[in-house]
Amino acid sequence: MTAPERSSERDAALLALLPRVPTQGWTMAALRDALADIGADRLDAELLFPGGPTDLIESFCDLADRWMEQDTPNLTAERLPNRVREVIARHLERLRPHREAVRRALAQLALPGRARLALRCTARTVDTIWHVAGDRTADFSWYTKRAILTGVYSATLLIWLRDDSEEDTATLAFLDRRLAGVARLHRARRRLTNRLARCRPGAQAEAA
Secondary structure, X not given: OOXXXXXXXXXXXXXXXXXXXXXXXXXXXXXXXXXXXXXXXXXXXXXXXXXXXXXXXXXXXXXXXXXXXXXXXXOOOOOXXXXXXXXXXXXXXXXXXXXXXXXXXXXXHOOOOOHHHHHHHHHHHHHHHHHHHOOOOOOOHHHHHHHHHHHHHHHHHHHHHOOOOHHHHHHHHHHHHHHHHHHHHHHHXXXXXXXXXXXXXXXXXXXX
16 A cells, blocks of 8 residues: 655654644644744745645654554564554554644544545554564455454544543553454354354265
8 A cells, every 4th residue: 555755854844743733733834833843944835745734644644654663673472463452552652642633633534525545544554553563464364354453443543532541541451352352253253164164065074
């Protein structure tokens, strides 16, 4: 999946913009003020982000995904579900100082006409989570896993936006419950698949 344009100038502008988003929103006016804050030309705003506010938001999502890759080079958990949990936990920890910016970004992505952009940003984030967690699946389960994690991550992010507990403990508890529910679903599906395989015609003869 193609990422938005990346450059050190765009990253520096986004980092300068983030403190202004809670009061000014994801706007070009806020970006121009942010550029002035770091001694850059205010007129560079449209040159750096010609797509306007949606370009800003998509680029921020991409930057956050790159932070995720930087923050989780060595995972301690052995099982893949636990590694996924660790990646998401570190991702939310990194975003914690920018919670209001994330909230405003999601509000913008929920506006009419932006469903495709929202889906694209979420899909890239979910892909990054799986990649950092060490999943290299290339078969049909690639789609299944990402569809499931999309639901888990999206729900967890909404809980996180309202979480005022210390170190996001309420959010992580919710994430643990969702991941445990997914694990139970997978175990039940495997049991059902095995039973159906034993019941198909000729299965007993083959076993004998």
